[in-house]
Amino acid sequence: MRCIHTHLKGEPLSSDDLTDLALLRLDLMAAIGVDDRGLPGNFSMAYLLPKNPEGQLWRVEQYRSFYEVELDFKEFISSLEDELERDFSAYEVDGKERAILVSVVPKRSSYPIDESLEELRELARTAGLDVIDVVVQRPNELNPKYLMGSGKAKELMMKALQTGADIIVFDQNLTPAQAEALSELTDLKVIDRTQLILDIFAKRAHTREGKLKVELAQLKYTLPRLVGRGVAMSRLMGGIGGRGPGETKLEVDRRRIKERIHRIEQELKEIAKSSRQRRVRRKRSGIPIVSIVGYTNVGKSTLLNALTNSDVKVEDKLFVTLDTTSRRLRFPEEREIIVTDTVGFIRNLPRDLFDAFRTTLEELHDADLLLHVIDISSPRFREQMEEVESLLMKLDLGGKPVLRVFNKMDLVDRDYAERIAERYKGVAVSALHRETLLSLLQRIHEILWGTGALREASASG
Ligand SMILES: Nc1nc2c(ncn2[C@@H]2O[C@H](COP(=O)(O)OP(=O)(O)OP(=O)(O)O)[C@@H](O)[C@H]2O)c(=O)[nH]1
């Protein structure tokens, strides 16, 4: 497909011509000048280049006269095409989608760009994306249409094409209008942080309840983005690897989605009722409940496993656990507790997901003690700790006894771990090394049953 047009004053190809060439993936963009007599004059053409070390996207060739052009166009384009084809198939790495991460932050803002991008990178990795590039834009002011300026947005799309990216992930959340405007610039998928997290949750949800909650959050996210046009819809909502609410559901209109939301909410209410009854029974049994909370990937499930000899799934990825798991832990003298593991927290947890998982977190109200697990080996552990604690406040859990558990002490200096633990009145442990858990068990015992010394902690499931 080529675009041949006239330039009445014989001017060379404009930058708009060239961006169209790239963004529309044309084979050729040509301009024919017009001479004084109104006949064909000079001639310029541009075509896309295969990947090259100079990072050139296209080549422009100029001819003084249209009649000088001697080019077997068909042959030229088909050999170029072959080259481009080879280029692109070379990109495929074990079927992973290639992502470019983008952060757009106004110059004066104090937003923690690097930290946030680091976390976005982790999220992308968890979602199975292969991050090939990270782009940071610092405009004087945000452009409401594309977040960044339109020139920069086009540049970004071209870079994506050139590097063979499949998907662009924004660290900032895009408004429905921005998501639509950006998708119009390109064939690539454009998603934001929220959608990435929704996607991970969708992949992770296993129980009926978990699946319903994630679907609810996805539908609520989708609804305001279903404005009019149907074309961008499947692209916008396809999610990574085509997950997400699925094509057919996307074609249904807003009303059907609203109905679905209503039905899910009803079903979740039923589920909540029966789990409330279960909780009441458990509460009545009088066995103290200790709930493990904390940022995602800090080692909550590992700790549950170590404490109770269980084998809840543990992985070095974000949001491995979505559903609550409870296990018993016996102390000497016939004492026992119920330990529960919960979904991890994250900064800027998408509003819809927070709402959806609120009921899961409401179980925390039954807890007699919260173990707040913190990954002491993370350079961001203080921010993560504050984030979790402010979320607990939001959930009205501020009054619960909390014990801070500084995990992964095996990865840091021992003195450092102990100093931090002392400063925050917590304990330092390594969930991977059960012999480090004694002081934790001691503290749990003290908090629940007073000071009686705990000599021999038996951690049998
Ligand atoms: N070095 C070290 N690694 C640990 C320790 N505890 C957990 N890990 C690792 O940290 C990663 C995350 O552990 P999980 O137990 O899945 O973390 P989580 O908090 O349950 O994570 P989510 O459920 O995804 O929120 C895994 O790779 C664990 O092996 C520890 O004490 N030391």
Ligand SMILES: [Mg+2]
């Ligand atoms: Mg877990």
